[in-house]
């Protein structure tokens with residue numbers, strides 16, 4: 272069977288369902304006649320683009336003990352520690368790059384993790400893992416009662432020790448020990464382990480987290496992602512959900528959860544390595560646009576817990592107590608670029624749901640403005656990278672004034688995350704494209720969750736509407752996926768306007784906030800001048816710029832403001848503008864006014880920006896594509912602005 276791009280995308284989508292944070296980490300394993308460590312390092316380097324904060328290797332020479340080496344920071348440090356892998360002797364090994372989600376980035380938390388050193392000083396079981404073990408605390412407690420001790424904060428150490436526990440307790444083989452572990456563990460995982468008693472073998476298990484196995488004469492490979500092994504092997508097997516495999520040099524056997532052997536056909540990968548890194552997409556931006564349903568779902572799941580069938584927000588990991596929330600007198604949101612646009616949207620949602628006065632400031636202005644802040648206020652800094660110089664300086668300014676600070680950050684262990692009093696981590700995973708998409712979407716979700724929780728605790732949002740809103744929020748990932756299925760219409764529309772000189776985005780309320788983001792997406796990657804205006808402001812100056820054939824995009828998701836924005840669009844049309852309307856299904860009357868209409872699914876109006884932004888991201892992307900520009904690395908821009 273040949274493997275084409277379309278088929279790959281389909282499989283990717285399928286295997287993406289329900290998986291957790293594994294896309295932030297990388298796994299590589301090798302068994303053959305060559306020295307394993309240099310191959311593992313090379314494979315891991317092909318996954319570097321995903322982002323990571325630490326890495327490690329476990330290698331075995333024949334039936335000698337398993338040797339583990341780990342390093343915090345760049346892969347280069349691990350390479351230095353191991354003399355580019357040459358110092359680790361052995362032809363069988365596993366490697367991992369970790370992107371911390373729980374447990375700080377550190378050498379001790381880096382994978383591989385090892386089972387209890389019960390018998391000798393060397394690990395009985397050593398393993399690497401992508402994903403999240405949701406019930407790891409409960410399993411850890413059980414293992415502590417059984418006499419195990421733990422050295423790291425990770426769920427992976429728990430998983431490895433659970434395998435070790437079943438292996439010894441029932442005196443079974445690796446497949447039975449893995450199967451018993453899989454039955455007990457809740458969550459997602461791609462797990463690769465080596466057993467001291469089984470030299471020259473790697474055992475793997477998978478649920479909801481990608482993992483592939485490549486085999487050629489005398490050699491076997493395992494990896495979380497195709498690019499890691501593409502230079503070595505082209506024939507790969509896809510291990511299914513709740514399946515296990517045993518790898519030996521040049522051979523692999525697959526098993527189902529009952530331990531019965533199952534048979535699979537290999538698939539030949541015909542891609543070049545770079546294409547595979549993008550998961551079949553032409554650009555990281557498009558890949559990241561498609562990762563939004565999962566990123567949003569992960570972020571919701573990180574704080575929404577099921578309490579007897581009813582969803583509830585639990586911000587204990589963020590660090591907020593109800594008392595702190597009740598005492599907050601005002602909120603000041605500080606950020607840059609798209610993160611500031613999230614702040615603009617949050618302002619509407621926070622003030623409406625929690626009835627707390629909110630102001631939104633550009634970090635570059637805030638830091639030099641000597642702002643007046645109430646001692647009981649809260650400064651919220653929003654940042655994907657957690658390293659933006661102005662946002663970091665604003666955070667420090669707030670702290671200097673003794674004001675409580677909350678960071679909404681994507682990168683674990685970043686400066687802003689480390690220095691803020693409270694941290695809400697978005698689970699977008701590494702974002703590579705300069706134009707943010709999935710980080711923006713998860714920041715919006717974080718701000719809705721905070722606003723709802725604050726409203727609930729402060730008594731401005733009652734129980735019934737709170738639960739109803741949470742249930743609706745959980746439908747957002749599917750609604751984003753639904754919008755993405757209609758992207759071709761936007762590609763067609765973008766090609767029509769690819770030579771435009773100016774584009775205007777207008778909206779009111781939350782629609783103005785999302786217009787700001789739509790306009791930035793357009794200008795930063797297509798280099799077309801564009802502006803976002805609060806629709807009511809047009810008459811105060813900007814309407815003089817409207818002339819024949821100019822594109823005006825009206826965003827109309829807020830029912831109470833719909834008629835008002837339609838009127839503003841009509842005024843533009845009267846001056847020759849070409850109108851695109853972006854509204855929710857049901858508002859079909861917009862077609863009487865707009866020349867081209869894009870519909871999004873209906874949702875609670877507070878959450879509409881999460882849906883409306885998707886067509887606008889696609890529009891920016893396709894316009895850049897039609898103009899033949901570098902979508903992922905637009906001129907003059909950097910992903911992280913760490914200098915003023």
Ligand code: M6R
Nearest residue numbers: 608609610654655656659706707
């Ligand atoms: O890492 P940050 O979220 O702090 O970055 C802030 C802005 O630089 C960022 O959102 C920028 O505007 C985006 N590239 C826009 O797509």
